[in-house]
Amino acid sequence: MKTLFFIIALLFSATTVSATETKIMIRAKGKDAKFIGSSLGGAHIIVRNKINREILAEGNTTGSTGNTDLIMKTAKTRGVAITDSQTAGFLATIDITEPTLINIEVISPFNNRQAQATVSTELWLIPGKDILGDGIILEIPGFIIDILKPRTHQYIPLNTIKGKPFLFQANIVMMCGCVIDKGGVWNSDEIEVKGILKKDGKYSKDITMSLVSTNLFEGSDWINSPGNYELIWYAYDEKTGNTGVDKVNYVVYE
Structure with a gap:
């Protein structure tokens, strides 16, 4: 009997994997413009599991529109950030047990319905592999x-x-x-x-x-x-x- 319980315990532990907290910074940026943040009421972010459409995280971007000189006047160089710690974004914290294909939807500007645009993208999120810094930037035209x-x-x-x-x-x-x-x-x-x-x-x-x-x-x-x-x-x-x-x-x- 003890042997049977031991086998069951091994099978259960093999099929049960603890979720890992994974962070992803998501930002909305106006086309030919700066970032969408608190001064405009933010952009609304929805992160879903691509397969079953489960909402994994949801919220609004907060923070400043960013540094005008850096974003609009400085030549862009690969690997050089265009954001800082004050630049608007939404930090999603998601618990996943395995690589997960996610859909990110941005609705912006959230408080100006007649001007709203919705943009989206998809990517793989890997447990414990945070996406920070500039993060994922989605461009909003108009x-x-x-x-x-x-x-x-x-x-x-x-x-x-x-x-x-x-x-x-x-x-x-x-x-x-x-x-x-x-x-x-x-x-x-x-x-x-x-x-x-x-x-x-x-x-x-x-x-x-x-x-x-x-x-x-x-x-x-x-x-x-x-x-x-x-x-x-x-x-x-x-x-x-x-x-x-x-x-x-x-x-x-x-």
């Missing part, structure tokens, strides 16, 4: 656009705007929240910003928008008839391919 004027579903009396320019305003930033300014690191002169105006579901006109102060773009046009209006506001950088869109609907009535 601009964040928030239309400020007119407001969503605003009702505007025609007699208050007829015969004079109607002002359109929007705030535009990089996907990391970094500022857009004339002649700046992110130069407004290199970004095409326009509005597409529709009335009662049909195209009406294009409206050119220009920078008036940091991140703030404006344009104006005459609105001389009542109707249901839609403004589609876009930004486009030909050099980087970054694009962004926001939309607003409003009503002009007599």
Whole structure:
């Protein structure tokens, strides 16, 4: 009987392997921009087992957007980090018993739904083999656009705007929240910003928008008839391919 118990114990120990804590640093970086961190509410990270889709870790990136000179102005050299201890990231701690194929999904910017993009990648995670330093960096393309004027579903009396320019305003930033300014690191002169105006579901006109102060773009046009209006506001950088869109609907009535 003792021999039987001994054999069972050996079989059990052979098939039971303790999990090993394994760490992986995950970061989200705006395309042609810096890292997405606390100042923007972070990027949302989900780490899953590729095979059974089990969530292994989940959370938001926290920290700073990083060093502008290092990220945007310094020539990149293999093996030289572009992050430091303050740079935004999400440190996932995962217990695994064997090499595991994982899927990393990044949803960003998490608090700006109209500008959200989802990117993902896959890699093997090996027990006890941490991936730290710069870690895994996923790039988020685009601009964040928030239309400020007119407001969503605003009702505007025609007699208050007829015969004079109607002002359109929007705030535009990089996907990391970094500022857009004339002649700046992110130069407004290199970004095409326009509005597409529709009335009662049909195209009406294009409206050119220009920078008036940091991140703030404006344009104006005459609105001389009542109707249901839609403004589609876009930004486009030909050099980087970054694009962004926001939309607003409003009503002009007599």
